[in-house]
Amino acid sequence: MGVTARQISLALAAGLLAAFSASPSPAQDYPAHAVRIVVPFGAGGPADVAARLIGQALQERFGQPFVVENRTGAGGVIGTVEAAKSPADGYTLLMMSNTQTANESLLTAEQRKYDLMRDLAPIAPVNYSDLVIVVNPQVPAKTLAEFIALAKAQPGKLNYASSGQGTPYHMAGELFKAMAGIDVVHVPYRNSGEARSGVIGGQVQMMIDAVPAMAPNIGENQVRALATTGKQRSAVLPNVPTAGEAGVPGYEATVWLGLMAPAGTPKPVIDKLNSAVNAMVRRPDIVKLWTEQGAVPMSMTPEEFDKFLRGDIVKWADVVKKFDKS
Secondary structure (H helix, E strand, O other), X not given: OOOOHHHHHHHHHHHHHHHHHHOOOOOOOOOOOOEEEEEOOOOXXXXXXXXXXXXXXXXXXXXXOEEEEEOOOHHHHHHHHHHHOOOOOOOEEEEEEHHHHHHHHHOOHHHHOOOHHHHEEEEEEEXXXXXXXXXXXXXXXOOHHHHHHHHXXXXXXXXXXXXXXXXXXXXXXXXXXXXXXXXXXXXXXXXXXXXXXXXXXXXXXXXXXXXXXXXXXXXXXXXXXXXXXXXXXXXXXXOOOEHHHHOOOOOOOEEEEEEXXXXXXXXXXXXXXXXXXXXXXXXXXXXXXHHHHOEEEOOOOHHHHHHHHXXXXXXXXXXXXXXXXX
């Protein structure tokens, strides 16, 4: 008895269906080789330190290397563009911060060469840290109120360091200037380490830096802490008042970190990474380490992180308008 064309077609369709059903999803075999985490900031800063910790945790979980690659410059733009233009396969990730959300309004599209929410896909947030306002010990101001009075007495004569245009430290500085009603000059450095050296060496008078990064320098009396920037006092620096307590009511600024991937990265891969990062930030040893450093773990789904990022873009756009007017 002969085989009809319809029977042949049905057999082929059944074979194809079986083949597709048996083929693994994009996430099942991920990662099959090394993954790189692009950090658009300098070595030794909060983003770099967190990326290396996360990379180690993900390597232990998945059995593949997660290699940190520092691509600094242009206020985080160079590294962000590198990640955004990489293949959307899950093998290039971006360690980002509120630098990227601030840059959406601080820089033009031509300057950025990317659109954050169009060209990158949210994976998960990592943590956030309060900041601390410090001055070189030679500055004749023992309190934040005294520093504000000093700056008002000589407008444009004092300066402050940041790790670059658009970074959380720059934005925190401009917000502080606007709310305190002072004129101090922004001096952008290439990275946090150089900015820190600038204020320790006295090339600049003031800096706003992450508590985990600056706390050792405060402890060694290389700088004088005037105020922290959270709603409550830092557990790491309990004797340092908040900016609200010290003379700038309502002032608040933090630096947060998160992971993104090139837009178009398969959703199962995004979800697999999200689950791994959320598990990592809940680990008791990680929570203990970050608590001691003044960092607070963050945990969200990719969809929640997407909403958070869009809200942060709006927040910093409002800040840019505020200090532009001032």
